[in-house]
Amino acid sequence: MRTLPAPLIGTTIALFLLTACGGTGGGAEPASAPPAPASYSPASPGPDGSPPETGMSPDGSPGAATPVPDAPVGMAESGIGRILVDGEGRTLYLFEKDKNGKSSCDGACAKAWPPYLTEGKPKAEEGAKQDLLSTTKRDDGGTQVVYGDWPLYYYQGDEKAGDTSGHDIEEFGAEWYAVGPNGKKITG
Known part of the structure; x- marks a missing residue:
C-alpha cells in the first residue's frame, strides 16, 4: 500500500471539506431564485396559513382582484410624487371614465385594471x-x-x-392616473 506525503493529505482534506461545505471549489453554484427587490416585501400568510390579504389574486399577480377586509389605503413617495397605495405598497389608480364614484371598468378592462x-x-x-374613503357596489357584485x-x-x-x-396612459376609452392623498389625479 502506498502512502501520500503529509502536505498532500492536508490539501486533499481541505479541498474535500470546502467542496462538501459549499465553498468556492470552482464548481457551479446551485441555481436559486433572485432576491425580492428591497422596496417590496410580500405579504405574510394569515395566522391560519391563508393567503396574504392584498387586493391582488392569491398568487400576488394582478390578474383578478380578491376582496380585502378593511382595505387599507395609505400614501407613499414615488418618482411621480406622493401617491395612494394599498397595504402592501402597490399603486392605486383612478379611471377618468368613471363618474360620480361609480366604476365603468368591467370585463377585459377589469382584468387589465383589477x-x-x-x-x-x-x-x-x-x-x-x-373622510375621503367610501365604497361603491360594482355591476359584478363586488364592493370597490x-x-x-x-x-x-x-x-x-x-x-x-x-x-x-x-x-x-390611455386605455379602455380614457386616461388612467395615480391618485394623490388629496383625491386628485397626479399630473406632471
Whole structure:
C-alpha cells in the first residue's frame, strides 16, 4: 500500500471539506431564485396559513382582484410624487371614465385594471384621509374602494410595490392616473 506525503493529505482534506461545505471549489453554484427587490416585501400568510390579504389574486399577480377586509389605503413617495397605495405598497389608480364614484371598468378592462375590492369599511393609513374613503357596489357584485370621487384600481403591468407603469396612459376609452392623498389625479 502506498502512502501520500503529509502536505498532500492536508490539501486533499481541505479541498474535500470546502467542496462538501459549499465553498468556492470552482464548481457551479446551485441555481436559486433572485432576491425580492428591497422596496417590496410580500405579504405574510394569515395566522391560519391563508393567503396574504392584498387586493391582488392569491398568487400576488394582478390578474383578478380578491376582496380585502378593511382595505387599507395609505400614501407613499414615488418618482411621480406622493401617491395612494394599498397595504402592501402597490399603486392605486383612478379611471377618468368613471363618474360620480361609480366604476365603468368591467370585463377585459377589469382584468387589465383589477378593482381594489373590500369586504368591509376601508381604512385610512399614513397620509390618507378617512373622510375621503367610501365604497361603491360594482355591476359584478363586488364592493370597490373609492377615494374622493374615484373608484380605485391596480394595474396589471405593475410587478411590485412602488411601480407606477399605469400612470398617465390611455386605455379602455380614457386616461388612467395615480391618485394623490388629496383625491386628485397626479399630473406632471
